[in-house]
Amino acid sequence: MAHDPTTRGGAVAHNSVTGGTHGTVVQAGHIEHLVVQQGPPPADEVTVAPPWGRRGTPLRGRDELLARLRTAHGTHVLYGLGGVGKTSLALEAARGFAAGGAPVWWVAAQDSGRLAGGLRAVARRVGLREDELAAGQTADLLWERLGALPGPWLLVVDNADELALLDGPGSLAAGTGWVRIPAGAGGLVLVTTRDGDLAAWGAGPALHPLGALPGEEGARVLADRAGEEAGPMADAEPLAVRLGGLPLALDSAGRYLASVTERPAFLRTPGEPATYGAYLAALGTGDLAVDGDGTLARIWAMSLRLLRDRGHAHAEELLRVLAGFADAPVPLRVFAPERLTIPPGELWSCLQALDLLGLVSLRADGEPVVMLHPLVRDAYRGERERLSAELAVRVEDPKALVPLWPLLVPHLLDDLGPGVDETGWTGAVRAVRSLSARGLVLEAVERGLAVHEGAARHLPAGHRTVLAAGCEYGDALLASGREDEALHVLDRLIEESAAAAGSDELLVVRARNLRGVALHQCGDLEAARAEFTALIEGESRLLGDDDQQALAARANLAMILAQLHRTEDALAEMDIVLAAGTRLLGPDDRDTLTTRMNRAWILRELGEAETAREEAEAVVEARGRRFGPDHPDTLAARFNLATMLDPATAHAELAAVLDARTRVLGLDNPVTVATREALERTRRTLPG
Structure with missing residues (x-):
């Protein structure tokens, strides 16, 4: 039978x-x-397509390294502070490979599920069968197949900040982990991470530190966002230096200035900085660096103040709530009214305003979802309250959640441990049921x-x-x-x-x-x-x-x-x-x-x-x-x-x-x- x-x-x-x-x-x-x-x-749980539609401005200050990467092979690691532009550089390199007809695969490495799922998807793209993947030797078979491919090709492993995840079945440093040196001469593996620990990476990969942009290039980033109305380049350069040349800080400041200068002067709030010089003065007189003295927090504080001045009094509350979810898109329908004092109409306009200033990423086509910028999420990590399971479980009509389950699963299974209460475990059980269904x-x-x-x-x-x-x-x-x-x-x-x-x-x-x-x-x-x-x-x-x-x-x-x-x-x-x-x-x-x-x-x-x-x-x-x-x-x-x-x-x-x-x-x-x-x-x- x-x-x-x-x-x-x-x-x-x-x-x-x-x-x-x-x-x-x-x-x-x-x-x-x-x-x-x-x-x-x-539904597919992962994608290995590069994020070609990512919103951005021209890449600045990385021309020499970009040129080297476009002709490189082996494994190269881009490391540096969050917001320094590692992903932007990798994406620009990917554009060059794709323009030449080379295959490009992009794997997100924020967690073990997306990393392993992405690499298995790449394995299927290069010809591995499901029975080979089911044999339990996915990493070995993947790198054997990649090494045998004719070049050129590019594999990007993005946001690999937790290096222990890259060990996978073996050891990253020993060359037996999820990320290895390809055997062939035509392939390039490009990893972005905050961790440049030589001992953890081992002797194989080439490590490239990404530092702050010099004043002139930083000024160009400001101008790319803020436009001519914010002042001449000569005024932008001191602000870029003061912001430490960090592309994220430059981008955020430029967005702020653009949002102010797009309005007629008579509609601006008194004292609202609308030029590079005024913005620099608003930051204060102390020396500002970007490695922990609060530069980004000050930038975000200015952005939040701008939002409050525009009537978005609950913007920071919304950021704190979003910080309670996993680092994944959050469907807007899970927000519980008792958790927020924001009316639905104001919630939407507040999200749009946060998106305009770069603090969140809002996608309104199809099922509306929002994703908090990871650096903003980090800023609230110490006071983060795990809300995802509670919000999802409290939806009165479970059938309303049916289209949302692929989006809810990462949140319901996020950060399970001693601090999770009965409601959290109930949400996790529902996530498993969804996977089976x-x-x-x-x-x-x-x-x-x-x-x-x-x-x-x-x-x-x-x-x-x-x-x-x-x-x-x-x-x-x-x-x-x-x-x-x-x-x-x-x-x-x-x-x-x-x-x-x-x-x-x-x-x-x-x-x-x-x-x-x-x-x-x-x-x-x-x-x-x-x-x-x-x-x-x-x-x-x-x-x-x-x-x-x-x-x-x-x-x-x-x-x-x-x-x-x-x-x-x-x-x-x-x-x-x-x-x-x-x-x-x-x-x-x-x-x-x-x-x-x-x-x-x-x-x-x-x-x-x-x-x-x-x-x-x-x-x-x-x-x-x-x-x-x-x-x-x-x-x-x-x-x-x-x-x-x-x-x-x-x-x-x-x-x-x-x-x-x-x-x-x-x-x-x-x-x-x-x-x-x-x-x-x-x-x-x-x-x-």
């Missing part, structure tokens, strides 16, 4: 086909049952383990959030075909819940539902049937017949009855589930589509082959339209449909499903293995 599990929310989908051969296609034994959570179509099974397993273990360490035994975290982890394990591990996790979870006073009965029901699925995937049909039968009897009293967990148990029992050749009883049970699901959730809900596919299989077992095939085709079309072609639900439906087709068509469809599952889950995943075995059995039935 071949197993083809997909997992979602509170239940595991099983496409089940048992018995011998129907026609010339061997069936695969699988169960599908109800979905508890919904999710949007799968969107078909990101392998990441859901990895994150699910971390959240489950973390919640268990920091919350009391038997706490409902610990139980919820364990359910999500077990759910993800089942989706990845690791049913033995899932059964172990769920058994322990149920045992601990029984020993703890006041455990959440609804979550215990879900854990038992998942345990029944694990038993079925392990092949113990009688144990699974007994578990689901007991659940249906108990849940009907506790929850009511229309509860989704009760319906999930009934759907799972129906598929087991079908496998035990009690197909009439199975169809009766499945009809109950389908009627309730359609009434409660709608005909195209994810749960309802799962039930329809299960029912199609039972119909085929009853001899209604044509009706079963038509229903299966409808489910494949609906899932593909809603979730995308590579979502595990869509692939499971295509697998089941293949068992209802003629041999030649079935063989082609199974080959396509195998290719997609290898790409999504890896070569050795049990679900992929089951698909490969089904394809081989089908191949043997073909003539010739």
Whole structure:
């Protein structure tokens, strides 16, 4: 019997086909049952495209180094103070490579997820297959493949400020980490970082310190932003020197002056600096450096004062709130009214004003998001209050968050540790559930383990959030075909819940539902049937017949009855589930589509082959339209449909499903293995 599990929310989908051969296609034994959570179509979690659209002015004062980089090879490190222009220089170098037709990949390195995900994406771009990536030697294989590429090419690793992340599977200094020296002579690796520690980087890379711009070049940066209205270049140069030649400070000051000078003089606030000289005088008379004496804080203070003068009294409050999120775009819809005293209209205009002055980056196309400048975030780090999980969890209608989950996940999983309260762990559990619902099974397993273990360490035994975290982890394990591990996790979870006073009965029901699925995937049909039968009897009293967990148990029992050749009883049970699901959730809900596919299989077992095939085709079309072609639900439906087709068509469809599952889950995943075995059995039935 071949197993083809997909997992979602509170239940595991099983496409089940048992018995011998129907026609010339061997069936695969699988169960599908109800979905508890919904999710949007799968979305890419990383991009390796350079940020060509980044707003900027001409690069100043780096011509000599830029020329060297455009003809260089090997690994080069640009290091220096935040805001010194490292990323701008790397982007300008990338433009040169791209203009010459060379491939350019850009990997963000602010955290381990984006770094590893970006490098895996690069690995796919240079030809590595999913089964090679799944073998656990991604770093070695990536650098072997990069070293064999004909040049030129460019790989940028941006914002690699935490060098420990670059160790990856080995050691950065020893040349066995995520960043290495490419073997070939045509490739360039360019890393931007604040850390220029020679010992940490090792002997291989060439390190280039980026310092302050000289007065004349700094003045040009000011003029690029502020324009001619702010005064002559002779006045700009003393201000550039006073600002320490730091491009970020120069850019911020230039933006400020531009925002003032664009208005007629009679509309300006008295004393508001509108020229280079006036701005310099406003900074005070003490010597200003850029390495910790508060220059940027003074610049930002002037910008905030300007905003207050323009009626944006809550600008700093907004910056402090944004500092409570991860270093990633924040969707505006998560802001809780009780956390902010700013009316929605004023909130938007305040964000626009902050964006104009360069303190935040606001993107209004599509889903509105805002991202705090990392240096501004650093300024509030000491008083940062972790708000992201609380804000997201307090949204009254969870369905409103469905399009936001790809954006919310980095925030909900950010900075998990002893200081995170119950609300924070609840948000993290929801993030893991989102990963599973969107078909990101392998990441859901990895994150699910971390959240489950973390919640268990920091919350009391038997706490409902610990139980919820364990359910999500077990759910993800089942989706990845690791049913033995899932059964172990769920058994322990149920045992601990029984020993703890006041455990959440609804979550215990879900854990038992998942345990029944694990038993079925392990092949113990009688144990699974007994578990689901007991659940249906108990849940009907506790929850009511229309509860989704009760319906999930009934759907799972129906598929087991079908496998035990009690197909009439199975169809009766499945009809109950389908009627309730359609009434409660709608005909195209994810749960309802799962039930329809299960029912199609039972119909085929009853001899209604044509009706079963038509229903299966409808489910494949609906899932593909809603979730995308590579979502595990869509692939499971295509697998089941293949068992209802003629041999030649079935063989082609199974080959396509195998290719997609290898790409999504890896070569050795049990679900992929089951698909490969089904394809081989089908191949043997073909003539010739």
